[in-house]
Structure formats: C-alpha cells, structure tokens
Amino acid sequence: MVGAQARASSSLRRAAARAFSSSTSPFFRGIHVFKCPDVVGIVAKLSECIASKGGNIHCVDVFVPENKQIFYSRSEFSFDPSRWPRDVLESDFQRLAKHFSAERSTVRVPDLDPRYKIAVLASKQDHCLVDLLHRWQDQRLPVDINCIISNHPRAPNTHVIRFLERHGIPFHCLPTAPGKKGEEEILKLVEDTDFLVLARYMQILSGGFLQAYGKDIINIHHGLLPSFKGGNPSRQAFEAGVKLIGATSHFVTEELDAGPIIEQMVERVSHKDNLTSFVMKSENLEKQCLSQAIKSYCELRVLPYESRKTVVF
Amino acid sequence: MVGAQARASSYLRRTLARAFSSSSISPFFHGIHVFQCPDSVGIVARLSECIASRGGNIHCVDVFVPEDKQIFYSRSEFAFDSTRWPRDVLESDFQKIAKHFNAERSIVRVPDLDPRYKIAVLASKQDHCLVDLLHRWQEGRLPVDINCIISNHPRTSNTHVIRFLERHGIPYHYLPTALGNKREQEMLGLVEDTDFLVLARYMQLLSGGFLQAYGKDIINIHHGLLPSFKGGNPSRQAFEAGVKLIGATSHFVTEELDAGPIIEQMVERVSHKDNLTSFVMKSENLEKQCISQAIKSYCELRVLPYENRKTVVF
Numbered sequence: 001m002v003g004a005q006a007r008a009s010s011s012l013r014r015a016a017a018r019a020f021s022s023s024t025s026p027f028f029r030g031i032h033v034f035k036c037p038d039v040v041g042i043v044a045k046l047s048e049c050i051a052s053k054g055g056n057i058h059c060v061d062v063f064v065p066e067n068k069q070i071f072y073s074r075s076e077f078s079f080d081p082s083r084w085p086r087d088v089l090e091s092d093f094q095r096l097a098k099h100f101s102a103e104r105s106t107v108r109v110p111d112l113d114p115r116y117k118i119a120v121l122a123s124k125q126d127h128c129l130v131d132l133l134h135r136w137q138d139q140r141l142p143v144d145i146n147c148i149i150s151n152h153p154r155a156p157n158t159h160v161i162r163f164l165e166r167h168g169i170p171f172h173c174l175p176t177a178p179g180k181k182g183e184e185e186i187l188k189l190v191e192d193t194d195f196l197v198l199a200r201y202m203q204i205l206s207g208g209f210l211q212a213y214g215k216d217i218i219n220i221h222h223g224l225l226p227s228f229k230g231g232n233p234s235r236q237a238f239e240a241g242v243k244l245i246g247a248t249s250h251f252v253t254e255e256l257d258a259g260p261i262i263e264q265m266v267e268r269v270s271h272k273d274n275l276t277s278f279v280m281k282s283e284n285l286e287k288q289c290l291s292q293a294i295k296s297y298c299e300l301r302v303l304p305y306e307s308r309k310t311v312v313f
Numbered sequence: 314m315v316g317a318q319a320r321a322s323s324y325l326r327r328t329l330a331r332a333f334s335s336s337s338i339s340p341f342f343h344g345i346h347v348f349q350c351p352d353s354v355g356i357v358a359r360l361s362e363c364i365a366s367r368g369g370n371i372h373c374v375d376v377f378v379p380e381d382k383q384i385f386y387s388r389s390e391f392a393f394d395s396t397r398w399p400r401d402v403l404e405s406d407f408q409k410i411a412k413h414f415n416a417e418r419s420i421v422r423v424p425d426l427d428p429r430y431k432i433a434v435l436a437s438k439q440d441h442c443l444v445d446l447l448h449r450w451q452e453g454r455l456p457v458d459i460n461c462i463i464s465n466h467p468r469t470s471n472t473h474v475i476r477f478l479e480r481h482g483i484p485y486h487y488l489p490t491a492l493g494n495k496r497e498q499e500m501l502g503l504v505e506d507t508d509f510l511v512l513a514r515y516m517q518l519l520s521g522g523f524l525q526a527y528g529k530d531i532i533n534i535h536h537g538l539l540p541s542f543k544g545g546n547p548s549r550q551a552f553e554a555g556v557k558l559i560g561a562t563s564h565f566v567t568e569e570l571d572a573g574p575i576i577e578q579m580v581e582r583v584s585h586k587d588n589l590t591s592f593v594m595k596s597e598n599l600e601k602q603c604i605s606q607a608i609k610s611y612c613e614l615r616v617l618p619y620e621n622r623k624t625v626v627f
Contacts, residue, residue, distance in 0.1 A: 063585060063586065065585075065588075066588050067588075224538065224541070224558065225541075225554075225556070226541050226542070226554055226556075227538070227539075227540050227541040228540070239622065240539075240540055240575075240622065241574055241575050241619070241620075241622045241623030241624065242539070242540070242575055242578060243575055243576075243577060243578040243626075244538065244560065244578045244580060246558065260555055261554075261555050261556055261557055262557075263557060264556060264557040264558045266558060266580055270625075270626065271377060271379075271619055271623065271624065271625040271626065272377065274379075274380050274381075305555070305585055306555075308553065308554065308555045309555030309585065310555065310585070311584075311585040312557075312584065312585065
C-alpha cells in the first residue's frame with residue numbers, strides 16, 4: 001500500500017478498535033503538561049478542572065525548582081469523552097493556561113489524537129534506524145514515520161529498503177558534499193512532521209535549518225556527553241581506557257553535541273573489551289537510549305528546563 | 314602509643330594470631346601471584362606446575378592476553394603450606410620462572426605474612442574521602458598501614474580527624490602550599506618509606522619532578538566521570554551541563570592532570586529533582602566508594618598497567 005493510505009487505514013483501524021472495545025469502558029486516557037510561573041493554587045485548580053468533568057487522575061508529577069518560581073506538572077487521567085468532549089477538554093485547559101499565563105500547556109489524548117509524525121535522518125550506520133523501524137512495526141513507537149532521509153544510498157535489495165517499501169515509507173537519498181548540505185530539500189521533505197529523529201545522522205544541521213524547521217530534533221550521540229564529543233567516540237573511549245561507556249540522547253542545537261540532554265545510559269567495559277566489543281556495547285546502548293528518548297518525548301515527559309537541561313517526568 | 318610502636322605491635326599481633334590459630338588446624342596461607350611477560354606457549358602450565366609441585370592449591374586464576382599483542386598477564390590465588398613451601402623459597406621459585414619468561418613483572422604476595430603496604434594520604438580541605446578511608450582502615454577493611462597524613466589545609470586539634478589520628482598514633486603534617494612553593498621536597502622526605510600514595514581530594518598538582526623522584530604509584534580520586542569535567546568543580550560543571558548521570562573516577566597520577574590510567578569508575582543517576590547540593594552529595598558518596606575500591610584492588614594485586622593509558626583490573 002502507498003504510505004498515506006497505509007497511515008489513514010491505520011488510524012481508522014485504531015479508532016475503530018477503540019470504539020468496538022469501548023462498550024465496556026468509555027474512558028480515554030489523557031495527558032496534560034503545564035509550565036507556568038509558580039503561584040499558590042495551580043495544582044488545586046488543575047485537579048478541580050479534571051474532577052469537575054468526571055476525570056479520574058491516575059498520575060501527577062509536579063516539580064518546582066528550588067530557586068526559581070517556575071511550575072512544571074504532568075498529569076495522566078482517564079475521562080469519558082461523552083461527558084468531556086475532546087474540544088471542550090482543549091478549551092478548558094486553554095482557559096487555565098491563560099489564567100496562569102502558562103508558557104506551555106499541552107493536552108494529548110493518545111487514542112484520539114493523530115500520532116506524532118516524524119522523519120528519521122540517517123547516514124551509513126544502520127543499527128539505530130533498523131531498531132527504530134522494528135520497534136515501530138512492533139507498535140512500540142507511537143509515531144507515524146513520514147519518510148527516511150539519508151545522505152548515504154541504499155540498494156533496493158537491502159533490508160532497510162525492502163522494509164520501507166513494504167510499509168510504504170519513502171526513502172530519500174540526499175547525498176551531501178562540502179558546501180552542499182541539501183538543507184532546502186530536507187526542509188521541504190520534513191515540512192509536515194512534528195519532530196525529527198537523527199538516528200546516527202552524521203551531518204551537522206546548520207543554525208539556519210534549525211530556525212527554519214523550528215520544531216524539536218532528537219539526536220543520539222554514541223558517547224556519554226560531554227565526554228567524547230564529535231567523531232568516533234567509541235575509539236576515543238577505548239583509547240582513554242575508561243571503565244564505563246555510554247550513549248546520550250539530546251535535543252539538537254546549533255552547537256554540536258551540546259543540546260539539552262534527555263537520557264543517558266551506561267555499560268561497564270574492561271581490559272577484556274576490544275574496539276569491536278566497545279562498538280557493539282555502544283550500539284546496544286544507542287538503540288535503547290534513542291528509543292527511550294522518543295518514547296518519553298511522545299508521552300510528553302520531556303520539558304525544557306533552563307537553557308541547557310530537561311525535566312524528564 | 315607512638316605510631317611506629319603501634320604498627321609493630323599490630324604486625325606482631327597479627328602474626329601471633331595466625332600462628333596460634335594456624336599451627337594446629339591449618340598451616341595454609343593464602344598467596345597471590347601476578348605475572349606479565351611476552352606471550353608464549355606454556356606459561357600457565359609452567360606457573361601452575363610450579364605451584365602444584367610445592368603442594369599449593371590454586372583457587373583462582375585470571376589470564377588475559379590482548380587480541381593484538383603478544384603480552385601475557387595473569388593473576389593467581391593459591392593456598393600453600395608454609396612449612397612445605399617457605400616464604401623465601403616461594404619468592405625464588407617465582408623469580409626463576411620470571412627470569413625464564415623474561416617477565417616484565419612478577420610479584421608474589423602473602424598478605425598474612427608480608428608486611429602491609431605502607432601509604433601516606435594527601436588531602437586538602439574536603440574531609441569526606443579522608444574520613445571514609447580512615448574509618449575503613451580502622452575497621453580493618455583497608456589492608457594498609459598509614460604512615461602519615463599530609464595536608465595543605467590546617468586542622469585544629471579538636472577536629473574529628475585530628476583526634477582520630479592522635480588516638481591511632483598517625484602523624485598529621487600540615488604543609489601549606491603557595492604559588493611557587495608546593496612543598497614537594499618536604500613531602501618527598503615524609504613519604505620516603507611508603508609503597509604508594511593516595512590523594513584523597515588533594516587539590517594541588519604534583520609536578521613531574523615529584524612524580525619522578527617518588528617513583529612509585531599514586532592513586533587519585535577525581536570527582537567526575539573522566540574524561541568529562543576535568544579540573545575544578547566537576548559537580549558544578551555536571552549540574553550546569555544537565556547530564557543525567559554523574560560519576561567518580563579513580564586513576565593513577567601522571568604528569569597530565571586527570572589523565573592517568575583509570576582504575577575504577579562508578580555512576581549514579583541524577584535528574585531535574587537534583588540540585589547542586591544533591592549532585593555534590595551523590596558525588597561524594599561515589600568518590601568514597603570508588604577510591605576505596607581502587608585501593609582494595611591495588612592491594613590485592615588486581616591492577617596492572619596496560620598499554621600506556623589503561624589498566625587491566627582482574
């Protein structure tokens with residue numbers, strides 16, 4: 001099937017599944033994240049809003065930093081859409097956001113709202129891309145994949161290309177050269193996405209691109225930032241004789257490998273490891289770390305915090 | 314008691330305890346042998362035959378030969394009867410094998426017979442690593458003799474550290490440093506009779522001249538996950554970098570700051586819920602564990618230099 005048809009069909013399937021199963025339970029799950037200047041009464045007001053519409057709160061994370069008057073919260077609740085329709089849900093929270101001059105107020109109902117649409121950028125290294133695609137196929141990655149963009153060609157008989165064809169996901173090969181990053185074309189191809197994932201994409205995206213795209217870009221760095229920035233961190237780590245190696249997923253900013261960190265993972269290494277096993281352990285970590293970051297992001301768990309950090313609920 | 318008397322008395326007590334408990338029930342002592350030589354066929358066979366031929370029973374062997382280098386590393390632990398294999402014969406037997414294989418390194422150690430490693434601990438203002446080391450030593454969990462403490466920061470007589478040291482007869486030497494005067498000559502004099510040094514958050518850089526003159530190993534604790542955050546205040550650096558993991562690194566000291574061969578690293582998770590205080594607290598916990606683990610491994614002959622920047626840690 002062609003990609004768009006496949007996605008429409010998938011969305012329809014999901015809503016139908018929900019509708020048929022909902023005769024037992026009319027409740028949908030909602031997630032609300034909120035960021036505003038801190039004052040007394042925010043939690044009371046948010047929870048009263050949910051309760052007044054018959055919503056049942058299952059989970060709340062609230063965080064106010066020690067030394068700043070900023071309020072962060074994330075709530076999960078179940079609600080009956082016949083009692084609290086989706087558009088009313090939206091406007092109720094918007095009213096609260098206005099009341100508290102919120103910098104951010106996002107409500108999401110995963111089973112009703114369209115999935116996040118992403119594009120994945122990759123270079124020659126396959127492992128992160130393949131792992132993402134498999135998790136997506138196993139429905140463990142709650143996104144729609146618009147397309148794959150790569151500066152490295154892949155022949156039609158490769159696993160990746162055959163997989164993408166089966167699922168109707170376009171593969172765009174945009175070879176880069178010094179002075180020719182192809183960013184204009186990339187911008188066009190990713191116009192209709194909610195965020196981007198760099199799955200070992202080895203080109204640096206310019207400040208101009210970041211500004212023009214304007215939305216979040218998640219990268220996986222195969223090292224424990226800020227150690228080993230730049231190229232071949234496994235080799236750098238191997239030669240430094242460290243006893244722990246890691247991977248870091250983070251938001252992309254203009255500065256290379258320096259954006260706010262979302263997740264980090266480590267594994268032990270010793271003299272028994274050679275460069276090959278360093279790389280292998282690192283690749284394992286990258287796959288886990290990147291998919292964990294995407295999952296957290298889609299579940300609205302990741303919020304920017306100060307200029308270089310994140311709150312991850 | 315004066316320090317030296319206390320130590321001699323401790324040594325005597327230990328050997329007597331061994332003698333009284335061992336002679337009638339078990340004359341077996343626990344030996345450790347580490348070996349590094351050019352690789353060839355037959356080394357393990359030779360070493361193990363040597364131990365067996367003297368009635369020694371091997372309990373543990375670690376052998377490592379790197380993929381791409383003809384270098385052999387091993388560490389063996391064995392039990393032996395000292396009446397059947399006297400300590401000096403033990404020494405010469407292994408020396409013979411070391412010579413045969415042109416070993417770069419062959420060390421045998423019998424912890425219950427040989428004198429303990431003698432160390433000096435250098436510290437600055439921060440107490441936590443020093444205090445932790447002293448308490449572990451007092452509890453018998455750090456198998457060393459502490460010759461003295463050297464610090465570039467004064468401590469008054471009514472502080473926990475000073476009272477502790479006085480009770481145990483361990484001298485405390487206050488050597489304030491100043492620009493252009495690191496007091497290294499005096500330090501060399503004070504640490505002459507040590508087997509290795511421990512820098513327990515000692516904040517002065519030891520010069521290449523000192524390292525060369527001292528000549529023996531120096532273990533440092535860096536309160537960060539090297540090579541991240543070298544230099545000062547790594548907890549603050551980590552806090553501002555928004556990392557999700559912080560760590561500590563123990564390593565050998567070389568002329569280059571925070572760059573010597575790494576012995577041990579430990580991590581802990583941090584999140585937005587952590588402030589600078591909890592970053593520092595988690596970091597201090599890690600430092601204490603990491604440095605004492607490194608010292609323990611070192612005393613058990615588990616740490617061997619590997620290539621120029623790394624270690625084998627069995």
